[in-house]
Amino acid sequence: MAAGGSSVGLGPGVKGLATCEDSLIIQGEDVSRIRKKFVRPCENGQTKVDLSCSSHLTQARRYIFAMAKDQHGCRILQKIFEDGDPQHVQIVFDEIIGRVVELMINPFGNYLMQKLLDVCNEEQKMHILMAITREPRELVQISLNTHGTRVVQKLIETLKTRQQVKLVVSAIEPGFLALIKDLNGNHVIQRCLQCLSNEDNKFIFEAAAKFCVEIATHQHGCCVLQRCINHSTGEYREKLVSEISRNGLILAQDAFGNYVVQYILELQIPSAVSKLTSQFKGNYVHLAIQKFSSHVVEKCLAVLDGQIRSTIIRELISATHFEQLLQDPHANYVVQTALRVAEGPLHNTLVNVIESHKAISRNNPYSKRIFSHKLLRM
Template identity: 60%
Template structure:
């Protein structure tokens, strides 16, 4: 009884992380506040070893279980508190977490004991380089009640789940959490906990995977807060490397009114997005949807600016897409604008605009096509020598 009382006292002395310490600041023991520096129970493990509750291996720092620890001998199985002893720092973390993961395969009794020992430390473990794997395995085998307890632990304080999702280790554990959710209540708790950080998550190299996992795992109704945030911040999100991918995924996973609002918001910012290294992909994605109102909005913004867009690296791709997808009347507007430029040969020699001219030849017909080829023929000698004109000259029609 004395040993059990002393062990409980030591366990209660393990520092609980609060929001100010959790993941949010660097310390001497961890490089990012979440890489294992905030959860050190190595001293506890040593004391427990001295008390005979666990055995320490002097050779490699790995912990071994005493007789009866998992149901053998006369010890009565793994206790709820002693399971925590295997989640220490450095080598103890690695071997201990692996040991506990293996024991999770031994049946519900072991799952219950391990859950009781580590569940209240879910936040710390999820951002631990080794503990996150233990949490992922636990989420895969725990029952509905246990999963809800973990969800409540992770969502009771604002921004905690967001900070975990931004962590390089935590993002994996949160994605596993999202995959494991079964009830509408669990999903709503998680989505609401992530809501304050949607913009930061979408643009983050770790956090964007959490948002994409929500889009993949939940239905359109549950993802409504994500769609709303994406529509409001579409310009900011679309002009960022991770954000442009999430934005396209949002369009693909949404439907009905939510999709209409999102596409309309992107189209209304089409001119700015088209000129961006990442935003141009979002605009091309919207053009390919062939939504009449969206393409009409883009046409209105682009009209009178096609020369400007054609002579830029990223927006020239958008003009090419317009020539492939837009209706014939809108294609004619683009081509007539190209033909009206005072020095047409400058477009032929331009490193980006020459691709637009090539697409115009491919996607025009009738009198408009003839007008285009007639404007090109006087510069045939230039086409032969300029490095940017060879593709245009290679067209069989222009060789005749």
């Protein structure tokens, strides 16, 4: 799902609303009678939403909530918001404010709520915030919902006052772990990172550092953790990077954690590199033959300095059964990367060691890639 949600367009829907005689019933009344309160025919045979006076809207106000949950009714109400008359906005607002939670998680109502957040005044927005933060974890549950997450993201984008931010942060903080690991909820955390200040996101950075292993080894969490590193600064970033690096050996071997370790390596922060490589030293052969950690070893070879590259390559060459690395489905790629980055005498040594195993390895489906490598002939 995309990180943001856009409002339903009016398009041909309004025309269809006035001409289609389906059997939709709202509160016991045929929808065609309700449509007449909003839709008027044009001379060209088309239809348009008629808001020439507030009386049309006032007469139909008891149907507004039901319309908000209907595909076509929702489009009409959005059109009312687009026209921007504060009096019209207030009429709609008054009819839905008592049930905004229900609308936020509704397939159609969520679009109306997004549009409302764009046009409402600060007093109205505070009423919405109070409604969705009154019950503990209510905002978290909305954020976990497929439709609700879009509204919460829009809400975060439109926060303007300290009081508003404090309400949202206080409501989200208890559900941080559930949100960051959820398909829908993780986008709410990412929107906080994008829209709020470092200080307001303090709860994210601190929790991310505290639970970094749990988050990094999760399908969605590993992606958000990288965004946390990217958006954090100062002491928050230092602590987060430090905790991830401290657990580097565990994370490097994980299906998702390896991506976080690679991201840290790319940043080339000296203290982080030192922590990671001190854990990897003596384990490069073991890491090279594993599916996930082999990518980390390749990353080390590709982005770190010559001394560390030399350490890695010498460790690989010294393996008891080096030919097994050549024939391994994962380690063969590490050896290929080593060939590309090795220089001078070390490159010659690596080539000689590889060539010495040519007789027993050249026909292996994995090692044949190495023996066909042009760097062996340089």
